[in-house]
Amino acid sequence: MGILRQIGEYLYIRKKDPNAPRTKWMGYMHGINRISIFMFLAALIFxxxxxxILKK
Structure with a gap:
């Protein structure tokens, strides 16, 4: 699976692959990755x- 496709799934831009294996630990890993991507994007915006914008 490509990196951009995976990021698209994390950010709910793309549908998840129905054939991908579903385990509890994989769900935890994807949740942590999703949080880290959102925090990174928030830091970039900040x-x-x-x-x-606030340049003086």
């Missing part, structure tokens, strides 16, 4: 606002 830095953009701080460095570009």
């Amino acid at each position: 830095l953009f606002i701080k460095l570009v």
